[in-house]
Amino acid sequence: MxxxxxxxxxxxxxxxxxxxxxxxxxxxxxxxxxxxxxxxSAAQAANKGQLLAYWTVGKMIVVYEQDGSDRAKYGDRTLVKLAKRLTVTLGRGFSRTNLYYMRQFYLTHQIFQTVSGKLFWSHYCELLNVDDDAKRGFYEHETANAGWSVRELRRQMDSMLFERVINAKDSVDAESIKALACEGIAYQRPVDAMKSPVVLEFLDIPDVSAPYEGELQKALLAQIEKFMLELGRGFMFVGSNVRIPVGSDKDYADMVFYCKPLRAYVIIELKTTKFMACAVGQINEYLNYYVTEVNDEYDNPPIGIILCTDKNNVRAEYALGGLNNAIFASTYTLRLPNEEQLIEQVRKTIEANEPKILPVETTIPN
Known part of the structure; x- marks a missing residue:
């Protein structure tokens, strides 16, 4: 027995x-x-075995290119020749393109222990198209942390999540970018749940006319899983048009979520216009109600997000400053962001937080 x-x-x-x-x-x-x-368990072991095999093949190719006795004979055609031979003996999966990815796989992960067993080879093929080390590291860790499929990873890369996370931060320096590359989004503070802009391209709303708030809310509810993917890891949907019974008035929060990593309720107000200061008082009231009536002892203070089409940063700073509650205003877009514009915004954000070097005096004042 x-x-x-x-x-x-x-x-x-x-x-x-x-x-x-x-x-x-x-x-x-x-x-x-x-x-x-x-x-x-068997699937995980098989996946790790495949990653190890491809990593080893990549290492062998690199070693041969550096020290092979007859490497000059094949030159740039090494991968082409190797692909033809291996396809005959081993079958599919060893095309020139795949061999190139294996080579890059080793070059970007020269210590195999840095490879995540939570990702499949198809994930790494997508990631290896990212040249920037910090950006690639960020997407690799976020895929492992959030369990993204290859399609979800591709969508997050197309929507420039890395740049949007940076753009949403009040202060950015080399260390914070390094932290994103090494661990993904840490979810230690409410601001870690923010992105700028929030991308809602999955709604497929036509450009003919801007949607009303009710139409936008209905569209988001119809695509709630994709909206939670956009919001971030660990977001759970609580409800829409959630009643806030304060006195005899009947107020309703547009959408309420719970962010598990932050252990906090997140109330979202949808505005299909530019940011208006009056929206701050409304959502601040909702947050105070949740602090008093809804939060359990293990919950952190709730977070408020005002989604709008445009915002004046100076007005938002004055409207949101000095509040006890964590309230953020973020723009949303119904299309994938313009790459050049967003990269330029990120560059300005980083430069604004770089330490200023004062000019050296070239003359001695009298």
């Missing part, structure tokens, strides 16, 4: 083995859980 050690100390066996007289339903449930656990 097989012992518990031989079949593994999985949760399925622990639950089943702890019952002195298990029922047939207990048996079915335990078998299903054990098989699913084994399949998942």
């Amino acid at each position: 097989w012992s518990a050690e031989r079949i593994g100390t999985s949760a399925a066996w622990d639950r089943f083995g702890s019952k002195p007289h298990p029922s047939f339903e207990d048996l079915v449930c335990a078998v299903e859980n054990a098989v699913v656990h084994t399949r998942d």
Whole structure:
């Protein structure tokens, strides 16, 4: 008879083995859980094995290109020749393009322990198209942290999430960019949940006319999973048009979420116009209500986000300054952002936070 050690100390066996007289339903449930656990473990092991094999192939190619005795004979055609030979002997998966990716895979991860087993080879093929090391590191960690599919990763890269996260921060320096590259979004402060702009291209709203607030809300509810992907990791939908019963008035918050990493409710107010200071008082009231009536003892203070089409940064600074609650104003766009414009905004943000070097006096004042 097989012992518990031989079949593994999985949760399925622990639950089943702890019952002195298990029922047939207990048996079915335990078998299903054990098989699913084994399949998942086997899939993870197979994925890690594939990544290790491709990493090793990449390392071999690099070593050959540097020290191969007959490397001059093949020159730039090394990958072409190798692809033809390996396709004959090993079958599909060893095209010149794939071999090139394996080579780049090793060059960007020369220590295999830096490779994430949560990502598949198809993820890395997308990431290897990113030349910037910091940007590629950010997307790699966010994919592992959030469990993005390849399609979701591609969408986040197309929407320039890295640049939008930087653009939303009040202060940016080399260390904060390095932190994004090394761990992704840390979610330590409310501002870590912000992006500028918020990209809603998935709504497919035509350019003919701007939507009304009700239409925008309805469109977001119809695509709520994509909206939560855009909001960030760990966002859970609580409700729309959530009543805020303050006195005899009937106020309703447009959309309410819960951000698990921050352990905080997030109230979003939708404005299909430019930022107006009057919106701050409204959402501040909602946040005060949540602090008093909704928050549990383990919840952090709620966060308010005003989504608008445009904002004057100076007006927003005055309107949002001096508040006890964390309230942010962010613009949204119904199209993917303009790459050149967003990169220029990020550059200005970084430059504005660089330490200023005072000019050296060239003359001695009298």
